[in-house]
Amino acid sequence: MDADCYSLSDVLAIASVHPFYSDAVYPPTREELPSVLAKARESSNGGLLSFPLTHKEQLYSQIARLTLDKDPRNGYRRGTYISTTGGGSGGPPMVFATDSTETRKQRAVFGSFMRSCGVLGPGDWICTMHVVGNLYRALDLMTEVFEASGATVLCAGNEMSLEKVAQTLTQFGVNAVAGDAGQLVQLAQYVSGLPDAQNHTLQTQVTKALYTSEPMTPAQRSFLKSVFPNLVISSVIGSAEAGPWGIATGEMTESASQHNYEDFLYDDRLIHLEILPSSILDPDHTDNTTTAPVPDGEKGLVVQTSLQRLRNPLVRYICGDVASFHPLPASIQSQLTPEDASHFRVARVYGRDRNISFDWYGEYFEFPVVQRLFQTESWGILQYQIIRRYREADTQEISVVLEIRLLRDSRAEKISDLELTRRIETFFQVFQCNEDLFELKLLPDSSGFMRSTTGRKVMNFVDLTRK
Incomplete structure (x- = not known):
């Protein structure tokens, strides 16, 4: 695990000389990173709480500048993987650049995390209908994560007709499907209208569904299970800024099925989460370094610090989700190694801050x-x-x-x-x-x-x- 994530002190050392969090003009290139890191380590930059909270607006003002600056000193444009937000709030999509090597490591680690949680693994054949096209990267992201879990992956994409998807499921004996909640509902609607013989085959064959991108409502969950009676539904949460960071197992999605929240497992070796009171968004609230987190079980705003993003760090980022911390269920803890159990946490996510x-x-x-x-x-x-x-x-x-x-x-x-x-x-x-x-x-x-x-x-x- 140590080789696939970074210490908090190293992340903060780079952040202290990065344009996102300092007056530096350019972030380091991959080649410059070791020397920059060694020099930054020499000076004491304080702990995590010495960094102010990061808002999306200030982050993306720097991103807009760095994305277009072709100066050879600009490490932001070199050796990077570009992720885009989905524009799901109705606003324009925005890009976030990560080191391409770091991105590959993160996907490999998250796939192993998925396997250790019992969501996917060797023997599973999964067909993903995630969106592809333009600059959106959901299909390649989830494909690589599924592969890293040990599953065999078929990439349908969002443009493959439902008829072709159903034929593919039957032809290859696929037992798992993935997409956003709406895509899974569309597939279930199509399967429910098939002739009885084909309908029965798929109903008994498909036993796993994994959704991302949007919450699944109780009505959607009920409908999926009415079509696929043996279905276990799981979920992944992530973003362009942080990448994939949490998994909701079938047990967790089932226990939360009648509530307006989702429980997600995350590994605190890979991401550090704080849950702070919503008052941090008040215009007159300026000293966020002394704001105490809310007690476990209470709702607050999620603040993320990635331990897998070094060259363009994500430090104390207010991602917009409302969540609370809860104990690891005993049934899940019993399936983990003692080492993993000591690092796995549960974040109950209620969705975006809907103060609108x-x-x-x-x-x-x-x-x-x-x-x-x-x-x-x-x-x-x-x-x-x-x-x-x-x-x-x-x-x-x-x-x-x-x-x-x-x-x-x-x-x-x-x-x-x-x-x-x-x-x-x-x-x-x-x-x-x-x-x-x-x-x-x-x-x-x-x-x-x-x-x-x-x-x-x-x-x-x-x-x-x-x-």
């Missing part, structure tokens, strides 16, 4: 409340999207339309479309005076959703009124 609301026709709607509404079990909603936009042909942009797009489970017992429409219109206070500014679309499949620009994720909330 949106308004329509004079009313404000809190996002968590809307989220719970669309997870009402009797509604059978597999995916939803809320869009604020101007009315078409409204050149003065004064009439804001609220558009709701829904994909429902066609197999589940649920309330009628008419009753669903009535309840949604009641919630959003749709009356005769504003009904022409409200639109509810019940979609036959997921192709009708707006998606992020690179990750091709279905965004739950899209505000087209913002320039």
Whole structure:
């Protein structure tokens, strides 16, 4: 493990002379790293808490400069692997450069981590439908991680038709599938409509599903298990900045299936996590070096320091997730070596900081409340999207339309479309005076959703009124 990660002191030594965290103009090249590291070690730069918290905006202002600067002294552009964010918040995608050798090591280590958690390993054949194209790297990332776990990988990508995917699963005896939650739902919908013989083969053959990129709702989980009765569902969490860092085993996703959170295992030898109170984002809160972490079990904002990123370090980065720390389950601890058990931790992730609301026709709607509404079990909603936009042909942009797009489970017992429409219109206070500014679309499949620009994720909330 020591050869595949870095000590916290070395990460901080490089950070102290890196443009992300200092007034240095350029980061070191790979060739310069040993001498820079030796020199930095000579000076005392203090511990982790001596570094201020890092916000995405300040990080990416430096990234924008370094990405375009072709000066030969600029190590940021040399020997690097470029990851992009998915643009899932509706904003433009952003890039993060890591040393290409460090990236390969991280994927190899994470694959071994996945194997030690019992998620994938030798004997598994997995077909991944992760997004490929443009600058998004989900397919090559997950492919390499799966290979490092010992599994055999088939790369379908997001452009392979569901018919071809199903044929591939049957032809190669594939027992595991991977993709984002929406892609797995699409596959299950297709399989459920196949002739009985082919349907039965795939239902009994596919026993593992692994999703990334977006949370899986209880309705989606229930639907997947109705199609694949023996399915064990697991998940991976990561980002362009930190890479993959956490795994939710089948046991963990099952125990959290009726809650709005996911439990993830992580190895504290690979990443250092802090959970700090949300007050760190207050404009008048300036001294973050003395802010105490929240007690275990309490929610706070996740702050990441990678122990696998040295040349372009990630130190005390506020990633935007809300989480809490919890004990390692005894059932999982008993399956680990004593050495691993002493380093494995559980972070309960509740998703992004959703301190947002949106308004329509004079009313404000809190996002968590809307989220719970669309997870009402009797509604059978597999995916939803809320869009604020101007009315078409409204050149003065004064009439804001609220558009709701829904994909429902066609197999589940649920309330009628008419009753669903009535309840949604009641919630959003749709009356005769504003009904022409409200639109509810019940979609036959997921192709009708707006998606992020690179990750091709279905965004739950899209505000087209913002320039």
